[in-house]
Amino acid sequence: MSRTKLTTHFSLEELLFSQEAARHCLDNIPGGSVQINLARLAETLERIRAAVGNRTVTVTSGYRSPALNQRIGGSRTSAHMDGRAADIVVRGMTALQVARAIQAAGIVLDQLIFEGSWVHVGIARVGERARGDVLTAKFGPAGVKYERGIVAA
Numbered sequence: 001m002s003r004t005k006l007t008t009h010f011s012l013e014e015l016l017f018s019q020e021a022a023r024h025c026l027d028n029i030p031g032g033s034v035q036i037n038l039a040r041l042a043e044t045l046e047r048i049r050a051a052v053g054n055r056t057v058t059v060t061s062g063y064r065s066p067a068l069n070q071r072i073g074g075s076r077t078s079a080h081m082d083g084r085a086a087d088i089v090v091r092g093m094t095a096l097q098v099a100r101a102i103q104a105a106g107i108v109l110d111q112l113i114f115e116g117s118w119v120h121v122g123i124a125r126v127g128e129r130a131r132g133d134v135l136t137a138k139f140g141p142a143g144v145k146y147e148r149g150i151v152a153a
C-alpha cells in the first residue's frame with residue numbers, strides 16, 4: 001500500500017485509518033482544510049515522539065468523519081472531525097506515563113487528555129492559540145466527566 005508521508009514517522013493513512021469505519025464501510029476521507037490540520041497534527045506527534053524517547057507512537061484514532069464520529073459516540077464538537085486530534089498509545093509506556101512525559105517536555109496543546117488507557121492530544125485551529133487544557137477523563141455510568149490535571153486512577 002502506498003503511503004503519504006506527512007512527517008518522518010507519521011503518514012496520512014495512519015491518521016485516517018479507522019477499524020470502525022472499515023467495518024461499516026464509512027467514508028473517512030477528509031477535505032482540504034482537514035488535511036492541512038492533519039499535517040500540523042503530525043508535526044506535533046513528532047514532538048511527542050521525541051518527548052517519549054523516540055518510542056513508537058501509535059495513533060488509535062485520528063481523523064473522524066462526522067458519520068464515524070457519530071457512530072462511535074464522539075463529542076459533537078470533537079477536534080477529531082477537524083483533523084486536529086489523535087488518540088495515541090506508546091509501546092512500553094502507560095498512558096499515564098505518556099501524558100506526564102508530554103507535560104514534562106513543555107509541549108503545549110489545545111487539549112491533553114489522559115483517558116485511562118490512551119492519551120488524547122488536540123491542537124488549536126489555524127491562527128488560534130492553544131488553550132493548554134490538561135484534563136483527565138473519568139468514565140462512569142453517567143458518561144464521561146473531566147477533571148483538571150492528570151489524575152492517576
Ligand SMILES: [Zn+2]
Binds near residue numbers: 061080086087120121
Ligand atoms: Zn480523542
